[in-house]
Amino acid sequence: MSELYSVRMRAAQGGPHEKGGHHISGAERIVKLEEVGAIAQSLAERALHHSKGTADFINITVDLIPQEKISYIDCLRVEEHKTGSIPESHQLATELLQGTTITETAVRKAIGMLKNLDRSMRGAMLVDAISGERLDEGNRGVRVSHMDSFDSHALGDNEHMREALVLASKVQSAEGVVGELCWSDDPDYTVGYVACNGVYHRIPHMKELGSNIGGRVFFVRSDIDSESVIEYLESAPILVQRR
Template sequence: MSKGDFYSVRMRASEDGAHELGGKHISGGELISTYDNLKNAVNVLLEKALTHSRGTPDFLQIQFELIDKPITKLRPLPIGTNEVESVKEGHSIAQSLLEIAGVPRKCIEKAFEQITENSGLRGAILFDIRSSVRIDNRNEKGVRVSRMDWLTTNFDKWSDHHKITPSLRVKEALVLATKVSQHPATVAELCWSDDPEYITGYVAGKKIGYQRITRLKEYGDERGCRIFFVDGLSDLHAYIEYLEKQPIFVEWEEENVTRIN
């Protein structure tokens, strides 16, 4: 991929005004596109914003800009699914997975205590596993991971191999989790959507892969959660710069396939 060949296309939508003026977040999304495909990319994000179950936006912003950094290719995290019958069971599984990933039990308990007060954020919060405190200083904005994508044709091959129905939601979540977990300071991620009709969430990390949990909130609940548990973070600015600015493509290659150069 040559420098200047790709564009980052990003969308945000809210109700009752723009986000920074107190508007309710409705939807967000992004793609990496060639110049020739920009119109299609914009239409995909527009459709997502106008058909979201959280409501009808009265503020919508779509922007694109030239990517001026080399794009890093990452392999998708291994995927697993944990079937649960209740939110309580889902949270218990999530906490166990976080502990396996390397997050101390005390830190996990502290983070879960603060989930409700941080549920209205537009982005993620960064939680230090040593001090058990939030360290991003972004208030309601949080940290929004950006400049990432997965070519649909490659994602469809991955889905077919894993016998998973292709889903834009799974694609976007796995791309984000893969990028976040790639950074050396990331220990784990905990996430569930603010979409009231979607109750599945996940825990992800280098040690555990991408672990879907089928029930992490009640149906109809608009409160979401996204926490990045970090350790050894000597440069907060550089970490956020990676999340927001480093462009990545997820690319899957079937195991045991001989490549011919």
Template sequence: MFSIKMRASENGKHISGAETIINGNIETVVNEFIKRALSHENGAPDFINIKIEKLDKNDITYINHLPIKTINCKNKEEARKIAKDILNKEGINDDLIEKAFKIIDNGGMRGASILNLKGERLEPDKKRGIRVKNISTTDELKEKILKNNIGTDRTVDAIAIASKVINLGVIAELCTSDNKSYTTGYIATKDGYFRITNLKKEIEKGGRVFFVKNNIDIDDLIYKLENKPYIVK
């Protein structure tokens, strides 16, 4: 098994990224990732990094994906109210949710911010954030999502992240895309992956926040988010 990761940037600013875990067809995947980097709506990169790493199949954790639910909203205000309601059910208060929305609306981070329930930011690098890496979905799950119109290619990528972080003990995830034209965001909790349309407006920035318990072992969590390989089925 091989982990393949792509990261593209311009003048040091993150433009796009992608990754997967496969058992073959390395050249095909690399070509697809390079094409994605060169045609991204956020701009043309001056740097593309491709990393290919062999994995021990015994180190890979296989988990079922979170239930996928789509909530259609007519505007950003309605979408964010619904997002708050979902997060409130997980014990996350409105002040903390507003702080999280400010973080994602500011954009510019390559990874996620981590907030505990006291509102403390726990990621060591506030500009970079934490990247969830070594993840993939099975071909069967990807086909199910795309052929049944459950979501898009972005949904396939996001469900891998969301399922892994919730499995590792994150209470909830709030995410909007850094793709300027893509306005659907999501909330992930133990109850599911909630796709919410119009969670941001077009041209607005995006980002990702993980909500965690106050007593969490943050070093262990970050290590597993970045290094432990997961395949979501």
């Protein structure tokens, strides 16, 4: 098999993220050497033609991934849900997540934290699954990276869903992570999801149409070393496969 490369893009408006730039887009792929150029170009085009605006800062990073460091994991199962309003969707998310490992208190606190964001975070909040207390700090959050799927055709033709499903599958494979809550910062996309117990639950009406505020919450067990979870999510190369 030919060598594989991680191609990652992040884009902002008003300068780099680190200097206060407004996040526009982020995406990544793991591809063969001969695909690097085309994929880098497609990610740059995506940053320049986004519903959140035109980026004036685009960073594209390409790294070789040693074959022995890549892990293969199974994709989560997908369940589609229908709801009629945001309150109904948030209630369904709460019911799907809460159980023996995640409390209702933790889920409701997490929903509140996402609803109260004044701007989208670049990464996800790490939250104690019992108390609902946030374990990471600042506005950066945990940036899940180094992941893709070679079975893209089997994950559906919706780009939002494909990328979210790959990310959610990696997150749920991390030791100590017991659930995830997410809705997009894309103003045209109101579908969100929760992931737990091996299932990706796709839920409509998770936010208002036109809102550019979104985010993710990862629920983790109280006894887990959060630093090891973050290291895995941000750095471990993962390829997601459909059974």
